[in-house]
Each structure stands twice: as C-alpha cells, then as structure tokens.
Amino acid sequence: MNSILQHDLNDFGNILEKTKKQGIDFLNNLENIPTSNKNSIDYSRELNELGLGSLAALEEFNERLAPLMVASSGPRYWGFVTGGSTPASIVGDWLTSIYDQNTQAVKAQGGVSALIEFETINLLLQLLELPKSFLGGFVTGATMSNFTSLGVARQWFGKQSGKDFAKNGISEKINIFSATPHSSSIKALSMLGIGSQNYTTIQTIEGNREAIDIADLEQNIKSLNGKPFVLISSAATVNTADFDDFEAISKLKEKYNFWWHIDAAFGGFAAVSDKYKHFIKGWEGADSITIDCHKWLNVPYESAFYLIKEQHTALQIETFQNSNAPYLGNPLENFNYFNVVPENSRRLRALPVWFSLLAYGKDGFRDIVENNIALALHFGNALIEEASFELLAPIRLNNVCFTLRGDHNQEKVSQFLSELNDTGKVFMTPTVYQNRKGIRASFVNWRTTENDIKIVITEMKEVFSKI
Numbered sequence: 001m002n003s004i005l006q007h008d009l010n011d012f013g014n015i016l017e018k019t020k021k022q023g024i025d026f027l028n029n030l031e032n033i034p035t036s037n038k039n040s041i042d043y044s045r046e047l048n049e050l051g052l053g054s055l056a057a058l059e060e061f062n063e064r065l066a067p068l069m070v071a072s073s074g075p076r077y078w079g080f081v082t083g084g085s086t087p088a089s090i091v092g093d094w095l096t097s098i099y100d101q102n103t104q105a106v107k108a109q110g111g112v113s114a115l116i117e118f119e120t121i122n123l124l125l126q127l128l129e130l131p132k133s134f135l136g137g138f139v140t141g142a143t144m145s146n147f148t149s150l151g152v153a154r155q156w157f158g159k160q161s162g163k164d165f166a167k168n169g170i171s172e173k174i175n176i177f178s179a180t181p182h183s184s185s186i187k188a189l190s191m192l193g194i195g196s197q198n199y200t201t202i203q204t205i206e207g208n209r210e211a212i213d214i215a216d217l218e219q220n221i222k223s224l225n226g227k228p229f230v231l232i233s234s235a236a237t238v239n240t241a242d243f244d245d246f247e248a249i250s251k252l253k254e255k256y257n258f259w260w261h262i263d264a265a266f267g268g269f270a271a272v273s274d275k276y277k278h279f280i281k282g283w284e285g286a287d288s289i290t291i292d293c294h295k296w297l298n299v300p301y302e303s304a305f306y307l308i309k310e311q312h313t314a315l316q317i318e319t320f321q322n323s324n325a326p327y328l329g330n331p332l333e334n335f336n337y338f339n340v341v342p343e344n345s346r347r348l349r350a351l352p353v354w355f356s357l358l359a360y361g362k363d364g365f366r367d368i369v370e371n372n373i374a375l376a377l378h379f380g381n382a383l384i385e386e387a388s389f390e391l392l393a394p395i396r397l398n399n400v401c402f403t404l405r406g407d408h409n410q411e412k413v414s415q416f417l418s419e420l421n422d423t424g425k426v427f428m429t430p431t432v433y434q435n436r437k438g439i440r441a442s443f444v445n446w447r448t449t450e451n452d453i454k455i456v457i458t459e460m461k462e463v464f465s466k467i
C-alpha cells in the first residue's frame with residue numbers, strides 16, 4: 001500500500017473526528033455564515049506528485065475553499081427552491097458514504113440497499129398518501145426524474161402505434177402538451193431527442209394564473225382526432241406555485257388516451273397537510289410523478305425520486321435496460337435498478353430520506369411545510385405593508401413573487417436584488433412574471449423563523465433607500 005494511504009488508514013479515527021468537529025462548527029454557525037460570497041479561487045492549482053494525506057488536504061481546503069462556502073442550507077437562503085439538511089438527513093448522507101453500497105439489484109452485491117430503496121419509496125408513498133400502484137426509485141434531482149418519466153412516456157407513445165422508439169429511434173412526431181412546464185422538462189425533451197421546441201403550449205387560466213386552461217386543453221386534444229399524446233402538468237410552478245386541476249385532468253383521462261406526467265418537485269408536499277392537500281386532489285391518476293427530496297424534504301443534494309405506475313414497468317425496462325450483458329438475466333424476473341433508471345452504478349441515495357422519515361415522521365414534515373407556508377404569507381404581508389414593494393401574484397403556497405412597486409422602478413429591480421444578495425444576509429432569485437421583472441423568495445428550509453423575516457425586511461428597506 002502507498003505509504004500516505006497507509007498512514008491515513010492508521011489515522012482514520014482521528015481524520016473523521018476532525019471532519020466531524022468541523023461539520024458541527026459549520027452547522028452550528030450556519031445562521032451567521034453569509035448567503036453569498038464574491039471571492040473566487042484560482043483553480044489552476046497543480047496536482048502534486050506526492051500526496052499530502054487527508055489532514056493536510058483538509059488544511060488546504062480550510063485555507064482556500066471553506067471560507068468561500070455559502071449558507072445555502074441556512075434559514076435565509078430563499079433563492080431557487082432550496083432546502084436545507086436536517087440532522088437525520090446528514091446522518092443518512094454520511095452513512096451512505098461510509099457503507100458505500102452499489103444500489104442495483106436485489107440479488108447482487110449490496111443487494112439489501114435496493115430493498116432499503118424499496119422500503120423508502122414505500123414510506124414516501126405513505127407520507128404523500130399515494131397508492132402502492134406506483135413503483136419508484138431515486139435519481140439525482142427532479143430534472144432526472146422528469147427525464148426518466150418522460151423517457152417512459154416516449155416509449156409508451158411509440159407503442160400506441162406498435163413502434164419501439166427505444167430500439168429503433170423516434171420515427172414520428174410525439175404530441176406533447178403543457179401550459180407552464182419547468183425548464184427541466186424542456187431540457188428532458190431535448191435530451192430525449194424529442195426536441196425542446198416540439199411541444200404545444202396550452203393556454204393558462206385567465207387572470208393571474210399559470211395553471212392549464214382545461215377547456216383549451218380539451219380543444220387541443222380534439223384536434224388530434226384520437227391520436228395519443230403526453231401531458232406534462234404541474235404541481236406548483238416555480239414562480240407562483242400554481243397547480244393544474246388534477247381532478248379535471250383525471251376526468252379527461254377517462255375519455256382520451258394519453259400519458260399523464262406531473263412535475264411535483266416541491267408542490268407534491270402539499271399532500272402532507274390537511275390544509276393544502278386539496279391542491280393535489282386527483283394526482284394519483286397520473287402515470288408518472290416527479291418529486292424532489294433535496295427541496296422540501298430537506299435532505300442534502302442529490303436526491304429526488306420518480307413514481308411510475310407499475311403497469312408501465314415493462315415500458316420502463318424497454319427504455320432503460322442495460323441487460324445486453326447475458327449474466328444479468330431476464331430484467332423482469334430479476335429486478336435491477338440499472339434496468340429502470342439512467343444510471344448504472346448508484347450510491348444508496350435513499351438512506352438520507354429513510355433516516356429523515358423515521359426521525360421526524362409525518363408530523364415533522366407537516367410542520368415544516370405548514371411553517372414554511374405561514375412564513376411565506378407573513379413575508380408577503382410584510383411586503384404589502386412597505387411602500388416600496390408589491391406582490392406580482394397571490395401567495396398560494398411557499399413562494400413569494402414580488403417586485404419593486406410601480407413601473408418606474410422596473411429598471412431598478414436587478415440592481416436592488418444584486419445589492420440585496422451582496423449583503424450576504426439573504427439570497428433571492430430574479431424572475432420575470434407576466435412581462436415584469438420580479439424577485440422570488442421560496443420558503444423551503446426547516447430552520448427559517450419569523451425573526452429571519454424581520455432581518456430580511458430591515459435589509460430590504462436599507463438597500464432600497466440607497467438605490
């Protein structure tokens with residue numbers, strides 16, 4: 001063994017102790033760590049011939065890189081839709097690295113890890129009150145979940161006219177409908193060879209809405225004259241957290257032949273609360289659903305899952321099978337994750353979620369979701385009371401879409417936001433909504449409190465007074 005490696009092996013306990021202590025210091029100080037950092041690094045560092053050993057590498061990391069880390073898992077990082085990491089999720093994440101299982105087949109090396117993934121999906125179905133007719137698996141994010149789901153939808157579409165697109169390529173136009181798809185679904189259409197422009201935009205409900213206008217959808221369906229199509233619907237759009245009407249879509253499903261996908265990356269968590277589950281009523285009728293865990297479940301990146309109805313498993317295997325190697329056997333008999341997802345080798349990505357669900361239960365996640373929504377409303381009300389801000393859309397869930405009050409201030413929005421983000425006290429994301437420049441604050445983090453809103457409003461007033 002290389003002597004440096006040997007030394008590290010002998011010193012394992014000490015190395016991990018130091019790392020643990022550093023982790024505790026960071027996490028316990030998260031509130032005071034800036035949410036943005038303008039400093040950069042010179043990344044031309046040369047690779048040394050002789051290794052430094054873990055502790056010297058840690059020293060260099062602490063000198064050069066650690067000071068640049070931002071508190072994106074802290075209570076005032078409201079950019080994008082960003083969760084944090086709870087204690088239990090970090091336990092699961094650490095142990096995922098420590099046990100380092102390759103999560104593929106049930107009957108293979110690391111086999112129990114595939115069963116842990118089954119168990120975790122089963123727990124998630126209970127959390128979200130979804131039926132067992134869905135099978136699921138973990139991927140790195142909602143983008144890959146949309147990709148996986150729409151990949152199976154693509155195969156389904158071909159099969160409607162007896163074609164196997166996975167084997168022979170796409171040989172006809174795939175009809176795709178959506179009203180306000182997330183950019184990642186469009187990216188998935190590009191990656192799947194369908195084409196990012198090859199979808200029909202359905203109108204949204206009139207007024208301040210991003211949800212599908214069901215009458216317009218039905219018009220478009222009728223113009224297909226009975227041909228199949230794929231519907232990409234939304235459980236919470238990113239700007240205004242708007243939901244499509246899933247009960248109405250379920251009714252259409254009784255009349256027409258289509259694959260129904262729901263991007264519920266964060267909105268799916270409305271299901272954990274009696275107050276908000278009406279938003280997702282009827283979603284169990286979908287063929288596939290995308291849900292992120294590194295958002296509202298507050299586990300570390302990269303964690304999301306897909307849910308696809310069991311009746312489509314054969315199509316899913318046709319799309320993703322890796323079983324050209326003969327020793328792998330019949331993919332339907334010997335379930336193996338690498339025949340149903342894009343990746344082959346996979347870490348035990350379910351474990352942080354498994355720990356979180358056991359540690360905090362339904363009640364814990366209901367509290368996170370309801371607290372975050374209450375905070376969004378609280379922040380929205382605070383904005384309304386200030387003369388300088390206005391809401392761009394009503395607050396339906398956990399996202400607040402607002403701007404500087406008055407059209408004359410439109411040109412100042414970008415400067416305001418960049419100066420606000422530069423304070424390091426809060427981070428928000430720019431957006432454009434109904435042709436107006438806006439700002440989005442998303443409440444997803446389990447640590448956020450009313451005091452954070454106070455801090456942010458004070459900063460916002462201060463920054464606005466200076467621009």
Ligand SMILES: *Cc1c(COP(=O)(O)O)cnc(C)c1O
Pocket residue numbers: 081140141142143144182184185236237238263264265266292304
């Ligand atoms: C965040 C998000 C995505 C993309 O998720 P990643 O985890 O970043 O891949 C897709 N859809 C919606 C609605 C989202 O909010």
